[in-house]
Amino acid sequence: MTKQEEITQVHSFxxxxxILDFGSQYSxxxxxxxxxxxxxxEMLPCTQKIKELRFNPKGVILSGSPYSVYDKDAPxxxxxxxxxxxxxxxxxxxxxxxxxxxxxxxxxCDHREYGHAILNINHQGHPFINRLxxxxxxxxxxxxxxxDQLDRAPEGFNVIGHTLTAPFAAIAHEEKxxxxxxxxxxxxxxxxxxxxxxxFVKNICECEMNWTMESFIDKEIERIRQIVGPNGKVVGxxxxxxxxxxxxxxxxxxxxxxxxxxxxxxxVMRLNECETVKKVLGDHLGINLKxxxxxxxxxxxxxxxxxxxxxxxIIGNTFIEVFESESLKIDQETKEGGHGQIEYLLxxxxxxxxxxxxxxxxxxxxxxxxxNVGGLLEDMKLKLIEPLRELFKDEVRELGKxxxxxxxxxxxxxxxxxxxxxxxxxxxxxxxxxxxxAADHIYIDEIKKAGLYRKISQAYAALxxxxxxxxxxxxxxxxxxxxxxxxxxxxxMTADWYPFPYDILKKISNRIINEVKGVNRVVYxxxxxxxxTIEW
Numbered sequence: 001m002t003k004q005e006e007i008t009q010v011h012s013f014x015x016x017x018x019i020l021d022f023g024s025q026y027s028x029x030x031x032x033x034x035x036x037x038x039x040x041x042e043m044l045p046c047t048q049k050i051k052e053l054r055f056n057p058k059g060v061i062l063s064g065s066p067y068s069v070y071d072k073d074a075p076x077x078x079x080x081x082x083x084x085x086x087x088x089x090x091x092x093x094x095x096x097x098x099x100x101x102x103x104x105x106x107x108x109c110d111h112r113e114y115g116h117a118i119l120n121i122n123h124q125g126h127p128f129i130n131r132l133x134x135x136x137x138x139x140x141x142x143x144x145x146x147x148d149q150l151d152r153a154p155e156g157f158n159v160i161g162h163t164l165t166a167p168f169a170a171i172a173h174e175e176k177x178x179x180x181x182x183x184x185x186x187x188x189x190x191x192x193x194x195x196x197x198x199x200f201v202k203n204i205c206e207c208e209m210n211w212t213m214e215s216f217i218d219k220e221i222e223r224i225r226q227i228v229g230p231n232g233k234v235v236g237x238x239x240x241x242x243x244x245x246x247x248x249x250x251x252x253x254x255x256x257x258x259x260x261x262x263x264x265x266x267x268v269m270r271l272n273e274c275e276t277v278k279k280v281l282g283d284h285l286g287i288n289l290k291x292x293x294x295x296x297x298x299x300x301x302x303x304x305x306x307x308x309x310x311x312x313x314i315i316g317n318t319f320i321e322v323f324e325s326e327s328l329k330i331d332q333e334t335k336e337g338g339h340g341q342i343e344y345l346l347x348x349x350x351x352x353x354x355x356x357x358x359x360x361x362x363x364x365x366x367x368x369x370x371x372n373v374g375g376l377l378e379d380m381k382l383k384l385i386e387p388l389r390e391l392f393k394d395e396v397r398e399l400g401k402x403x404x405x406x407x408x409x410x411x412x413x414x415x416x417x418x419x420x421x422x423x424x425x426x427x428x429x430x431x432x433x434x435x436x437x438a439a440d441h442i443y444i445d446e447i448k449k450a451g452l453y454r455k456i457s458q459a460y461a462a463l464x465x466x467x468x469x470x471x472x473x474x475x476x477x478x479x480x481x482x483x484x485x486x487x488x489x490x491x492x493m494t495a496d497w498y499p500f501p502y503d504i505l506k507k508i509s510n511r512i513i514n515e516v517k518g519v520n521r522v523v524y525x526x527x528x529x530x531x532x533t534i535e536w
Contacts, residue, residue, distance in 0.1 A: 013219045015207040017041035018057035020048060022065030022075045022093050025530060028355060028493040029186040030061055030091070032392065033197050038209035042390070043355060050080035059087045059205030062094025064184060068108075068148050069093070069100045077101070087177040087204045092146055095180030099171070102154035102178075109165070113144045117163045119170070119183065129160055129172040131203040132179055136192055142169075143189035149182055177204065213399040217250070220387050224254040227385065228344060233334065234385060235327045236261045236346035237319065238289070239269075240277035241415045243348035245285075246400040247388050251346050252287050253403065259346070260288045260330050264322050266315065267295030268419035268433055271441040280409060290330070294322050302421060302428040306465075311428065315418040320345075324381055345382040349389045350396065352492050392491050413444075413458045414492070422535055426465030431518075436463040438516045439482045446508045447486075456498050459486035461512070462536045470520030472513075479520040482512055487534055495529040 017034050021027040021043050034041040042055075046062070060081055067074045077097055082088060090098035096106045121138030123130055138161075150168035153159060161170025161181065169182040179200065185193030201207050228234060234251055238244040238261045251259040263277050274291055282289040301314050327342040388396055393414070400410040416422055423440070424432045439461040447453050462483050470477040484505075489495035509522040525532075 013215075013223075014040035014211055015058045015205075016055055017059050017061060017201060017205065017207065018053070018055075019043040019061045019063060020046045020077060020081070020094075021063050022046045022077075022097070023067065024064035024093070025494075026184055026186050027063040028352070028491065030063060030197070031351075032491050032493075033186050033194055034061075034201055035211065035392065035395070036194075037198050037201055038211045039201050039207045040211040040390070046075045046077050048078065050078045050084065057084070057086055058207050059089070059201065060084065061200075062088065062090040062097055064092035064094060064145070067093065069096045069106050070148075082176070082178070087179065087200065089200050089204075090178075090180040091186070092182060092184060095171070095182055096148055096150065098178060098180045099150050099154050099157075099168075102157070102173075104150055104154035104157070105152035106148050107151040108148050109146070113146055113149070113165060115144060116189065117142055117144045117166070117169075117183065119161050119163055121170075122158075122160050122162065124158060124160065126158060126172075126174050128177070128204070129158060129174055129179075132160065132170075132172065132196060132199050134199050134203055136195060136199075140192050141190065142183035142185075142193070143187050144183050146182060179204070213395060213402050216391075216399065217253075217402060220250065221254040224251065224385070224387065228255055228258070231258075232344070233258045233260065233330070233342040234344045234346050235323055235330060235342050235382070237323065237348070237417075238263050238277060238281060238287075239348075239415060239417065239419075240273055240280070240412075241348070242400060242405075242410055242412055243350055243388060243393075243396055243414070245281065245348075245409055246396050246403065246405060247346055247348040247386075248281060248287050249285055249400070249403045249405055250387050251385075252285065257288055260290065260327075260334075260342075262323060262326050263289060263291045264319060265291060265293045265295050266298040266318070266419060266421075267430070268298065268315075268421040268424075268428065270415065270420070271437050280406065284406065290326065292322060292326055294318070297322075298421075299428065299430060299433075304427060306426050308422055308425075311421050312418050315421060319417070320382070327382065343383055344385045347384060347386050349386040351390055351392050354389060355493070394490055411454055413453075413456070413460070415460075416535060423460060423462040425462060425536060432463055435480065435516055435518050436461060436482075439463070439512045439519065442511045442515060443484060443508055446504065446511065450501075450504050452498075452500075452504070455488070456486050457489045457492070457495065458534055459484070459498070461485075468521045472520060477520045479518050481521045481523060482516070482519050483523050483525050483536065484508065485525045485534070485536070487529065489529075489534075492534065493529075495534055497526045497528055500524070 019030050031043050118139045119142045121133050149166050153168050153171050157171045157173050160172050163169045166182050172179045185196040236248050238248050248261050265274050281287045397410050420433050420436050421428045424436050443461045464481040467478050468481050486498035487495035488498050512522050
């Protein structure tokens, strides 16, 4: 195992469920449900080679997929997963993949089945099999989303559930501890789906339900201290957001003043951001903080760049260059204290960042490259340490509460590492950044005044690379367009647009047009994720 793998490993502390993703839009929901039971789980692409796993899972869940098992390019699981000796649960396509591996037959439905169905449970004289539906009496409502289904169960499998149109809606193998269900228990449209998943994780896999943020803190601090050593130093990227702040607070708790936080003014931050971060992290949390003015460097490198992926790469690479340069300075400044050389860079990477930056089909299917996941220098000298890498946003907030981080900061809306640079569509210039920054400040100000800030998961204003005709002061104008975005979500993997009262949108629009020079039109984005992403 490499040092880099040691930095992100948590499996030695917790029982782990492995979720193999076949490209389903619901895969991340399986992960969230299992975490909610107090059991740690990790999602990897279905192409994961079992012999290369860094941990021994207590159970495996195979997700759904938009593919057919008979498609030429259908994703296939490593068959060694069935030789791990742990229970396996296949969901929808996962059921079909499981059956296909064991000689069952899958065929197209007469019609695509999408929506509610009634599942009849076949309780049989097999105690272990019955654990999947323990405490559940049929018939129950379930959610279907498939074009294929089993028309013959593999040899040795028992049918434990059926619907009017799906005779093999649930199957199980007593000796091999293999289970398959055609419906989706992870979605809210299957009311008892959580109980079914919990039965698999707790009753069948026998996982210890000890995944809590209180236990995470103790074990993560212990792990950080082992990695960094008694004299090691860590330099950290902070932005003022909840992720980097909680990560910094955790690192401060682990190694004290040997942690040095760096806030880089990249020229694309929110209004008065540097002053706010300095006050919160330095004054209130007692964290060693250095503010570095690198605005000119970032903006110079962004000149003429319009592609969002190139922006992210440029910003990610520049960040690392600045950190490495500053870490050398800190080494020189602190060498008299007897501390070791700085080897590690702290980042507030979250699990959704990791999920969205990988794909079982390779880079071509990646939604977007997060600057702190896919935008790093290949020859980076510092080693990454990412204590939040396995956490979802709501888990980070819970962690922040336990660490006694100020509640206003805990509930602060996310702000991307590339900052306003990715909220200025088109070329990033100081004047364009100023427009987007001013509009965003007004927008958030009005949301807070209306008492809606905590009801919205993320909100921001973006500047579009188009101009529109308008009339101001009896004169024709030809100026730019601001788009407002606000979403509701719990895990940031899916999101719905927030239904603002019209009077509030009207007030926000009027203020932006009147107060932000260069804007004559404001629009509101009503796209959900998917198909849209949260950021533009």
